[in-house]
Amino acid sequence: MKKLFILILTVAMGVSLNAQQAKSKMQLLETEHDFGKFKEEAGRQTYDFIVTNIGTDPLVIQNISASCGCTTPEWTRSPIPAGGKGKITAIYDPKNRPGPFNKTLTVYSNSSPSMTVLTIKGEVMPREKTVEELFTFPVGGTVRFESNHLAFTNVKKTEKKIRVMQIVNTSDKDATVEFVNLPSHLTLKLNTATLKPGQKGMVEGTYDGSKNNGWGNVSDMVRMKVNGVAVENVYYYVSANLVEDFSSLTKAELDNAPVFNVESKTVSIGAMKPSTQKDVEFKFQNTGKSDLVIRHIRSTCGCTAIQQGSKGVIKPGEWSTIKATFSSGGYSGRTTKTIYVYTNDPKNSEVALMLNADVEQATAAR
Numbered sequence: 001m002k003k004l005f006i007l008i009l010t011v012a013m014g015v016s017l018n019a020q021q022a023k024s025k026m027q028l029l030e031t032e033h034d035f036g037k038f039k040e041e042a043g044r045q046t047y048d049f050i051v052t053n054i055g056t057d058p059l060v061i062q063n064i065s066a067s068c069g070c071t072t073p074e075w076t077r078s079p080i081p082a083g084g085k086g087k088i089t090a091i092y093d094p095k096n097r098p099g100p101f102n103k104t105l106t107v108y109s110n111s112s113p114s115m116t117v118l119t120i121k122g123e124v125m126p127r128e129k130t131v132e133e134l135f136t137f138p139v140g141g142t143v144r145f146e147s148n149h150l151a152f153t154n155v156k157k158t159e160k161k162i163r164v165m166q167i168v169n170t171s172d173k174d175a176t177v178e179f180v181n182l183p184s185h186l187t188l189k190l191n192t193a194t195l196k197p198g199q200k201g202m203v204e205g206t207y208d209g210s211k212n213n214g215w216g217n218v219s220d221m222v223r224m225k226v227n228g229v230a231v232e233n234v235y236y237y238v239s240a241n242l243v244e245d246f247s248s249l250t251k252a253e254l255d256n257a258p259v260f261n262v263e264s265k266t267v268s269i270g271a272m273k274p275s276t277q278k279d280v281e282f283k284f285q286n287t288g289k290s291d292l293v294i295r296h297i298r299s300t301c302g303c304t305a306i307q308q309g310s311k312g313v314i315k316p317g318e319w320s321t322i323k324a325t326f327s328s329g330g331y332s333g334r335t336t337k338t339i340y341v342y343t344n345d346p347k348n349s350e351v352a353l354m355l356n357a358d359v360e361q362a363t364a365a366r
Contacts, residue, residue, distance in 0.1 A: 025055035035122030098126035259288035
């Protein structure tokens with residue numbers, strides 16, 4: 001009974017103490033505001049949440065934390081006396097943020113409770129973009145492309161793939177555009193021979209995978225002429241990822257396909273001194289049921305020289321190697337390089353091999 005009495009007395013004292021401490025009280029008529037729909041060009045939107053201190057002691061707003069850098073809070077910094085009013089201003093910046101938004105402001109004060117969450121929401125209607133924003137690649141001071149990069153992504157070695165890109169004549173004269181010295185696997189042309197001032201056109205690109213002997217990620221830098229004049233030091237970048245076409249294989253052919261089974265996809269060279277070379281070797285076996293063909297091997301860095309083992313065709317059950325020589329050059333610290341291997345294994349047609357090295361920091365010459 002005595003313990004129970006002490007417990008009740010302790011709780012009562014705690015409640016009394018909290019009641020004495022919580023003498024400032026923040027009251028908000030609302031904790032959420034909807035800006036509705038507005039245009040991005042309307043700029044920053046602001047709203048004032050009105051604060052009333054319904055306590056007996058001054059109310060102090062100590063800090064406000066926003067959930068996003070797009071939202072800035074401002075508030076009454078001086079103590080708000082009993083019965084007095086202050087405000088919390090929420091400022092939302094819609095620049096480059098089209099679409100719906102829902103953000104919060106967390107208010108910290110000497111009130112009880114000490115933390116209050118305010119919410120602002122709305123929807124930003126995107127502004128109309130300028131020609132320069134829509135067409136980011138200027139050529140010859142006459143025309144602009146949407147980009148300097150036409151990406152065909154995956155292209156099967158048996159297919160022709162088409163990609164298009166918009167172009168606009170930003171000059172006050174007619175404009176013609178030609179793509180010169182194109183490789184045999186690539187065709188680029190405009191759907192409109194001559195673009196009138198302000199007129200938009202379309203670049204039509206066709207990539208013939210069967211005419212490119214490469215594998216994996218390949219690219220071409222294309223020169224251009226505008227109104228018959230070669231544009232110097234400006235290139236149109238065309239890329240593709242050339243892959244083998246396994247779509248026509250039957251279930252029986254897939255079951256009897258070769259299998260590129262590498263012993264380890266990662267090899268550690270260990271410690272190396274600067275400007276030295278070390279050799280690594282990736283061992284692999286054909287664990288499939290038909291001949292394995294290594295189509296292509298490439299490194300992502302000129303610092304890594306690749307040498308395939310003596311066999312380009314590996315019989316079922318046979319082993320072979322891929323050798324690489326890494327030049328540490330001016331590298332320092334943990335260094336990782338990647339080697340891509342392309343095979344006729346339907347499940348491992350592109351395999352990434354990695355080599356790691358710990359290159360010592362070069363010492364300054366005395």
